[in-house]
Amino acid sequence: MSKLSEQDIEKKLLRFPDWEYFDNAIHAEFEFDNFxxxxxxxxxxxxxxxxxxxxxxxxxxxxxxxxxxxxHDAEGVTEKDFKLAEAIEMIVEVQE
Structure with missing residues (x-):
């Protein structure tokens, strides 16, 4: 899987408002009611x-x-990361 350009990453992040791109990765933080x-x-x-x-x-x-x-194999963000981010978003959304 090939590494996405910074432009492609920023464009894809428009669909993921909870996520940010820095340090060669996409990051999010989620808060729940309890542990x-x-x-x-x-x-x-x-x-x-x-x-x-x-x-x-x-x-x-x-x-x-x-x-x-x-x-890690691509040394950056790929489609695989966005696929997992989408799955995470769906799981977190159900929790809320």
């Missing part, structure tokens, strides 16, 4: 990651989930 809801979303996201064979760099502190996506 349980955050961890539940992470568990659901993990199943999507496995299905796509694509895994984020993420951290969770209590009710905050921070996610960074990039494709």
């Amino acid at each position: 349980r809801d955050c961890f539940s979303a992470m568990s659901r996201i993990a199943f999507e990651c496995e299905a796509l064979n694509h895994h984020p760099e993420w951290t969770n502190t209590y009710n905050i989930l921070s996610i960074s996506l990039s494709t």
